[in-house]
Amino acid sequence: MKAGIVGLPNVGKSTLFNCLSSAKAQSANFPFCTIEPNIGVVNVPDPRLNRLEALVNPQKVIPATVEIVDIAGLVKGASKGEGLGNQFLANIRETDAIIHVLRCFDNDNIVHVDGSVDPIRDKETIDIELQLKDLEAVEKRLEKVKRAARTGNKEAQKELAVLEVLHNGLEAANSVRAIEVSEDDRLAFVSPLQLITDKPVLYVCNVDESAAATGNAYVTQVQNAIASENTEVLVLAVATEADINELETYEERQLFLEDLGLEEPGAAKLIRATYKLLKLETYFTAGEKEVRAWTIPAGASAPQAAGVIHTDFEKGFIRAEVISYADYDHFGSEQKAKEAGKARVEGKDYTVKDGDVMHFRFNV
Numbered sequence: 001m002k003a004g005i006v007g008l009p010n011v012g013k014s015t016l017f018n019c020l021s022s023a024k025a026q027s028a029n030f031p032f033c034t035i036e037p038n039i040g041v042v043n044v045p046d047p048r049l050n051r052l053e054a055l056v057n058p059q060k061v062i063p064a065t066v067e068i069v070d071i072a073g074l075v076k077g078a079s080k081g082e083g084l085g086n087q088f089l090a091n092i093r094e095t096d097a098i099i100h101v102l103r104c105f106d107n108d109n110i111v112h113v114d115g116s117v118d119p120i121r122d123k124e125t126i127d128i129e130l131q132l133k134d135l136e137a138v139e140k141r142l143e144k145v146k147r148a149a150r151t152g153n154k155e156a157q158k159e160l161a162v163l164e165v166l167h168n169g170l171e172a173a174n175s176v177r178a179i180e181v182s183e184d185d186r187l188a189f190v191s192p193l194q195l196i197t198d199k200p201v202l203y204v205c206n207v208d209e210s211a212a213a214t215g216n217a218y219v220t221q222v223q224n225a226i227a228s229e230n231t232e233v234l235v236l237a238v239a240t241e242a243d244i245n246e247l248e249t250y251e252e253r254q255l256f257l258e259d260l261g262l263e264e265p266g267a268a269k270l271i272r273a274t275y276k277l278l279k280l281e282t283y284f285t286a287g288e289k290e291v292r293a294w295t296i297p298a299g300a301s302a303p304q305a306a307g308v309i310h311t312d313f314e315k316g317f318i319r320a321e322v323i324s325y326a327d328y329d330h331f332g333s334e335q336k337a338k339e340a341g342k343a344r345v346e347g348k349d350y351t352v353k354d355g356d357v358m359h360f361r362f363n364v
Contacts (some may be wrong), residue, residue, distance in 0.1 A: 001278045001295075002039070002067030003202075004095035007120050011103040011115050012206040012238040012293035014038070017070035019241040019267045038070040044275050044282070044293070045268040048325050048355060052284055052291045055332055064282050064293035066275050069095055089133050089279040093194055097277045098201040099270070100126065101238075104218035105208040119205065119218050120225050127175060127197070135170040138163055141193060163190045170197075177201070178229065200277050203233045204270065212237035213261035232273055281354040284325065285309075286334065302350040306360045316364035320346045325355035 005013045020042050044064040053061045071091045092098065102119040103112065104308045114121065142163050148156035162185045169179035175197035181190055190198060201228060205219045223233050237260070244265060247253045257265065279298045283305055284291065296305050307314030323334060327342040334357070337343055352358070 001095075001096045001280060001297075002069055003097040003099050003274045003278060004069040004071050004092050005099045005101060006071055006092060006126065008103070008125065009110060011101050011122070013101050014070050014103060015242050016096045016099075016204065016206070016236070016238045016267075016270075017068060018269060019238065019245055019265075020068050033250065040068045040070070041065050041339060042068050042271055044271055044295075045264075046282065048282075048295060048329075049284070049291065049293050051329055052286050052325075052357070055328070056286050056288065056291050058287065058291045059289050060291075062290060062292040064275070064280075064295045066271065066278065066280070066295075068099075068274070070094075073198070089130075089196065092130075092196055092199075095200065098196075098199050099204055099274060100201055101206055102218075102222055103206045104205040104216060104222065104235075105211070107208070117218070119222050123203075123222070123225065128173065131170050131173060133178055134197050135167070137193055137195060138166050138170060142167060158185075159189045161298035166190065166195075200279075201229075201231055202270075202273055202277050203231065205233060205235045205239075206238045207235055208238050208258065209240045211235070211267070212240055232277075234266065234270055234273060236270065241265060241267050279353070283352050283354070283356045283358050285359070286328070286357050296352060298354075300352050301348065302346055302349050302352060302358075302360075305352045305358065306362065309360070311362050312364045313362045316362040317348060317359040318363055320350060321359040322346050322350070323357045324353065325357060328357045344348075 005017055007013050017038055017040060020040060042064055042065060046063060049061065049063055069091065100123070102122055103117055104119050106117055114125075143161070145156050145160050145163060145234045149160045162181060165181060166176060166179060170176070176190065176195045177198050177200065203222060205215065205222055207216055207219065210216075211219070212235070217236055219233070226233060240260070244253050244256050247256060247268075253265070257263070280295050281298045281300070282293045282295060284293055286292075294305065294308050296308055302320040303317040306317050306320065322344045323337045323342055327337050327340075328334065331337040331340055331342065334343075
């Protein structure tokens with residue numbers, strides 16, 4: 001599962017990518033600085049993992065991770081191949097969620113491809129290009145399904161009705177994620193198309209240092225514009241975050257954050273929000289050798305969670321021994337939680353809860 005950072009050229013995508021990952025993407029003051037997508041594997045900040053480390057004192061600790069992709073900037077006409085349009089759209093199609101960066105700061109030294117700062121116009125430019133590309137994909141599918149529907153094929157007729165709803169919605173400048181389609185129809189007919197505007201989106205308002213804690217008028221415009229989208233807006237001073245990352249000690253970084261009125265780096269909030277956007281959850285294994293956070297899709301069963309460790313665990317799953325993180329934290333150890341009757345034995349039908357501390361029994 002990976003999220004793609006998108007936006008117009010020069011809005012701070014590569015600088016943000018550098019803040020999030022240990023990879024150093026090229027970042028410069030000219031359009032299309034990023035050509036090939038950069039991919040970073042980012043650790044997910046999780047205080048629960050730190051607490052388990054303190055309680056268990058293991059030999060090593062392994063956090064959950066998420067993949068972030070820095071994708072080339074898009075311009076007007078991208079859906080017809082302008083700029084690096086075709087490449088951009090192919091790259092974003094391969095991601096599972098979108099982090100949409102909007103420039104919300106004034107700086108005459110940093111050029112804007114459209115000559116002025118206007119995050120709403122910028123958002124609409126990208127939305128329209130993505131919608132046009134999806135419209136193209138839906139029209140291709142429509143032609144094929146219409147022929148099958150004419151022969152009386154019931155499944156094709158059902159799909160045709162759904163595709164026509166999508167087509168009308170996209171023509172009205174709506175993203176697919178906002179078009180009303182039943183969950184069953186979305187699963188059967190929409191998801192297989194891998195439409196770009198069907199992907200969940202998170203907006204990042206890139207502000208200057210003075211607006212890091214409070215936002216600014218540009219941020220308010222964005223919040224008003226996306227009020228009906230059922231998504232999140234994060235405010236980040238990306239250039240400032242980059243400066244914080246360059247500081248050598250944790251104490252220096254904390255002092256800098258306090259001066260800005262922030263409790264933690266915005267990048268940490270963004271990583272957690274991205275994890276949630278991808279509908280991912282975490283369970284833990286905790287022992288003397290290793291405390292580890294494992295990533296699973298929300299709603300995963302106990303055998304599926306076991307399979308993340310090794311496919312043999314899923315194939316030969318017998319049962320899972322489970323302690324909730326809250327109980328583990330409260331009692332201070334696995335043994336004490338067990339003595340308090342807080343350890344449970346769960347079978348194949350158990351749905352893993354975010355934060356469960358688990359041991360698996362299996363036989364292959």
